[in-house]
Amino acid sequence: MSSWLNYLRTHRFPHIWCAGCGNGTVINAMARAAEDLKLNKDKTSVVSGIGCSSRGSGYLDCCTLHTTHGRALPFATGLKFANPELEVLVVSGDGDATAIGGNHFIHAARRNIDLTLVIMNNNIYGMTSGQYSPLTPTGALATTAPYGNIDRTFDICKLAEASGATYVARATSYHVSLLKKCIENGIKNKGFSVIEVLTQCPTYFGRRNKIGNAPQMLRWYKDRGVLWKPGTKEDPDKIYLGEFVNVTDSEYCESYEAVIEKAGGKK
Amino acid sequence: MAEKNKILLQGNEACVLGAIRAGMKFYAGYPITPSSEIAEKAAELLPKHGGKFIQMEDEIAGIACAIGGSLAGLKSMTATSGPGFSLKQENLGYACIAEIPLVVVNIMRMGPSTGLPTSPAQGDLMQAKWGTHGDHPVICYYPSSVREMYEYTIKAFNMAEKFRTPVLVMTDEVIAHMRAGVEIPEEVEIIDRKKPEWGKSYLPFKVTDGEEIAPLAAFGSGFRFHVTGLAHDEMGFPSNNPLRNDEMIRHICAKVDKCNDEIVESAEHFTDDAEVLFVACGSVARTALYVVKQMRSEGVKAGLLIPKTVWPFPEKALKALSSRIHKIIVPEMNMGQLVYEVERIVKGDSTVTLLEKVTGELFKTEEMYNKAMAVIKQ
Ligand SMILES: Cc1ncc(C[n+]2csc(CCOP(=O)(O)OP(=O)(O)O)c2C)c(N)n1
Numbered sequence: 014m015s016s017w018l019n020y021l022r023t024h025r026f027p028h029i030w031c032a033g034c035g036n037g038t039v040i041n042a043m044a045r046a047a048e049d050l051k052l053n054k055d056k057t058s059v060v061s062g063i064g065c066s067s068r069g070s071g072y073l074d075c076c077t078l079h080t081t082h083g084r085a086l087p088f089a090t091g092l093k094f095a096n097p098e099l100e101v102l103v104v105s106g107d108g109d110a111t112a113i114g115g116n117h118f119i120h121a122a123r124r125n126i127d128l129t130l131v132i133m134n135n136n137i138y139g140m141t142s143g144q145y146s147p148l149t150p151t152g153a154l155a156t157t158a159p160y161g162n163i164d165r166t167f168d169i170c171k172l173a174e175a176s177g178a179t180y181v182a183r184a185t186s187y188h189v190s191l192l193k194k195c196i197e198n199g200i201k202n203k204g205f206s207v208i209e210v211l212t213q214c215p216t217y218f219g220r221r222n223k224i225g226n227a228p229q230m231l232r233w234y235k236d237r238g239v240l241w242k243p244g245t246k247e248d249p250d251k252i253y254l255g256e257f258v259n260v261t262d263s264e265y266c267e268s269y270e271a272v273i274e275k276a277g278g279k280k
Numbered sequence: 281m282a283e284k285n286k287i288l289l290q291g292n293e294a295c296v297l298g299a300i301r302a303g304m305k306f307y308a309g310y311p312i313t314p315s316s317e318i319a320e321k322a323a324e325l326l327p328k329h330g331g332k333f334i335q336m337e338d339e340i341a342g343i344a345c346a347i348g349g350s351l352a353g354l355k356s357m358t359a360t361s362g363p364g365f366s367l368k369q370e371n372l373g374y375a376c377i378a379e380i381p382l383v384v385v386n387i388m389r390m391g392p393s394t395g396l397p398t399s400p401a402q403g404d405l406m407q408a409k410w411g412t413h414g415d416h417p418v419i420c421y422y423p424s425s426v427r428e429m430y431e432y433t434i435k436a437f438n439m440a441e442k443f444r445t446p447v448l449v450m451t452d453e454v455i456a457h458m459r460a461g462v463e464i465p466e467e468v469e470i471i472d473r474k475k476p477e478w479g480k481s482y483l484p485f486k487v488t489d490g491e492e493i494a495p496l497a498a499f500g501s502g503f504r505f506h507v508t509g510l511a512h513d514e515m516g517f518p519s520n521n522p523l524r525n526d527e528m529i530r531h532i533c534a535k536v537d538k539c540n541d542e543i544v545e546s547a548e549h550f551t552d553d554a555e556v557l558f559v560a561c562g563s564v565a566r567t568a569l570y571v572v573k574q575m576r577s578e579g580v581k582a583g584l585l586i587p588k589t590v591w592p593f594p595e596k597a598l599k600a601l602s603s604r605i606h607k608i609i610v611p612e613m614n615m616g617q618l619v620y621e622v623e624r625i626v627k628g629d630s631t632v633t634l635l636e637k638v639t640g641e642l643f644k645t646e647e648m649y650n651k652a653m654a655v656i657k658q
Contacts, residue, residue: 025517055502060348071506071517076499078351079508079518080344081374087308087341091348091356092499094334095306099352099500120337269332276327 017041017048022074029068033227035186035212039133040069042189043102046196047073057100060089062114064106064140066133066212083113086121089128097127097266100200107134107148111167115147122176122205126265129180129199129206132169135214143217154221169209174258179204181258183241185211185234188254195256204264211252285464291429291456292317295385295449296325298433299357303470304383305331306349306356309342310364313397314453315387318359339364343371343384350380351507353498355437359385361453363394365404365411372446373412374509376532379485379496381440381473383433385449387456390613390640399640400453400563405617408448409591415529417536419543420448420591422561426460432588438471439543443536444493450590452613454563454642476503483514487531537592546594547586548601550576554583556607556656557630559598559622561587564611567643574649580656593621602626609652611635611643 021044030036047057057075061067063082070077076099080088085103093101110118110132121128137155138144145155145162148169152161173181180202184192192210199206213219213230224230234252241253273279289297295318299307307322319335326333331354336342342358349356360368365386375382386408390401404411408420419439421432433449440447474495476482484505486494497503506516511528513519536543550572551557560568565586575582585601587594602608608630610619619634626632633655637643 054504056500058499071508074504076504077506078348078499079506079510081370081509084340084344084371087336087344088348090334090336090341091306091308091345091350092352093348094332094345095349095352095354095356096498096500116337117341120341269327273327276324278328279330 017045020044020047020054020074022072025072028072030065031216033213033215034065035135035214035227036066036069036133038186038189039066039131039192039210039212040072042193043073043131043196046193046200049193049197050200052100052200056098057102058089058092059102059104060085060092061104062106062109064109064138066104066106066135066139067109069104083109084117085109086114086117086128086130090121090126093126093128094266094269101128102200103128103130105130105132106139107132107136107169108138108146111147111169111172119172119176122173122178122207124265125177125179125204125262127203127205129196129202129208131196131208131210133210133212134169135212135218137214137218139214139217143221170207170257173207177205177262178207178258179260179262180206180256182207182256183209183211183252183254185238185252185254186213187231187234188238191254198256198259202259204262285466286461287464288459289426289430289462290317290459291423291426291451292387293321294426294429294462295359295433296321297464298430299383299437300325300329300331301468302434302437303355303472304357304437305354306346307331307333307358308336308345308349308356309358309360310336310339312339312361312364314389314456315359315361315385317456318385322357339367340371343368343382346382347371347375347380350382351499353501355381355441357383357385359387361387362389362391362404365407369411373414373416375446376412376416377509378507379444379532380446381444381496382446383436383440383449384446385433388450388452390638396640398453400613400642401638401640402452402562402564402613402617404450405590405614406620408450415533417443417445417533418448418591419443419445419536420450420589422588422590423449423451423455424562424565424586425455426458427462428588429455430462430464434468434470438469441471441473442493443539444473444496445532445536452562475501478502485512485516485528486514487527493535540592543589544592544594544596545588546597547588548597549584549586551583551585551601553581554605555581556583556609557601557605558582558584558652559587559608559610559618560584560612561590561618564613564643567645567648568611570645571649571652574645590618593625595625598622598625602629606630607656608632609635609655611637611648613637613643
């Protein structure tokens with residue numbers, strides 16, 4: 014058995030996702046990244062909110078915490094701050110992370126607490142069958158936007174960067190080696206890391222919006238995905254991939270050590 | 281000797297000192313009047329005592345973070361008031377179903393909404409029981425003195441650890457901001473959660489016939505398991521087996537219900553020969569005691585029952601009293617909440633009269649005395 018499979022709870026399969034869903038690819042990349050970094054399963058925790066993507070935590074063999082919609086980051090903050098020895102990863106959907114959980118997202122980034130957040134952005138609310146999310150493109154169709162979505166979208170990576178995340182990257186469920194590398198680098202970063210993964214949801218987004226089925230959606234990512242380099246003049250028809258931010262700054266749990274010292278407490 | 285251990289404390293400070301005495305090592309919350317001193321004291325003391333404090337971005341994050349801290353193995357607390365208590369409800373239910381020990385303090389101020397932020401009230405008594413959706417256990421202490429803030433916060437931690445469930449400490453603004461000399465007890469009982477034994481298979485959500493409570497391993501301690509707010513099996517994985525749903529929900533309630541006698545606390549004053557009974561909590565109970573004494577000095581046989589746990593309510597104590605006292609008066613700083621529970625329990629044994637107050641002010645003794653006398657003379 015390939016050893017990355019050791020990071021999966023294969024006894025929990027078959028998984029709950031639709032045929033053609035990209036979420037499994039992302040969980041696969043997380044397991045492979047964990048294997049490459051030889052993460053200790055007993056000291057690794059995966060926290061998630063609510064949504065199709067958030068069910069991913071249940072398939073990874075470590076200490077897993079499936080929380081409430083939008084709240085994965087504060088739960089994860091509690092785990093990490095209480096026990097900084099834990100390697101804490103968070104999986105979230107675009108709605109989970111940036112709508113109901115948007116406030117927690119910017120504040121976790123601002124604190125630069127050492128968490129690695131993987132956002133599976135399928136541009137829609139999958140679990141609840143296709144309502145529009147903050148990442149549903151303007152003009153796209155959703156069950157709650159039957160005449161086309163008039164909302165404008167977030168750029169998750171720019172939001173993360175502006176909020177203070179010290180590692181920010183984007184990949185897609187087609188660009189799997191890049192995805193795995195970004196997850197690894199995110200884990201290695203001592204601070205708040207955000208990896209946005211564009212992930213196909215043929216059931217509720219692709220088909221309704223005439224992008225097509227899963228292979229067609231993957232081709233869509235392939236055709237539009239280009240590696241971002243500093244100074245790139247951005248073309249709105251492209252999807253920019255790769256690392257946008259990889260910097261060092263003070264990490265929250267480490268900073269608290271100074272508080273303990275000033276207070277005269279023992280570690 | 282005893283004097284040596286006596287210190288002047290505010291109710292909210294006493295809560296934090298009690299928490300630290302109980303072993304609190306983690307606090308996460310968001311400030312709100314009239315509970316903010318709890319956060320401030322925790323921020324000051326926790327890093328001195330080997331613990332950690334974090335101010336989160338809102339109350340939802342506060343309770344979520346505290347649950348995370350508890351699952352990492354630290355005794356955790358969050359505190360809030362009215363609007364913040366409303367925000368915490370969803371994750372309070374999470375801690376119930378996921379069976380995570382936690383202490384939640386709610387210092388009641390007048391609502392609804394922003395209401396009167398600095399005024400006392402008792403409007404959250406029913407919210408404490410029914411605020412989060414679904415059937416769930418509730419243990420809620422209601423201290424009525426600064427000393428009790430210390431003692432019941434310790435008990436709240438003990439019960440949370442013992443029953444693997446969130447426990448509430450609720451009081452009104454008056455008790456939270458009152459200052460009194462508190463004698464710090466030399467010895468207190470401290471209960472720590474059970475941890476699983478090494479080498480044995482571990483089922484973190486196992487339900488046994490005897491309703492024993494499964495131990496809770498800390499994340500990172502070598503046991504790998506899944507925790508979810510979904511209905512789940514004994515391993516913690518999502519399940520929608522109807523039999524298991526029934527077993528799981530009944531278990532989280534029964535583990536507390538069957539120990540009601542051990543949890544429930546109340547105090548009685550002058551009830552032995554009483555002909556009229558006051559039932560009151562918190563600062564209102566203090567006024568009621570004064571009124572009862574005054575009535576006694578005038579030959580009116582009044583008595584007082586103070587629930588120290590509002591949930592579970594001291595049902596047996598009240599039932600025993602209502603079997604022989606046929607006039608019950610329930611003064612409350614709301615439009616009637618405790619009175620529903622009293623009426624449910626006495627079920628026609630006695631006449632029950634509510635004295636309500638929603639001005640945002642304390643009951644004055646004269647006011648309570650006059651209103652109660654009018655009821656007694658009826
Ligand atoms: C407090 C709360 N509000 C709403 C819901 C219903 N709900 C569940 S998942 C979800 C959206 C999921 O979308 P996303 O986070 O993008 O994840 P996906 O399912 O697409 O992976 C919603 C609205 C909920 N469970 N809890």
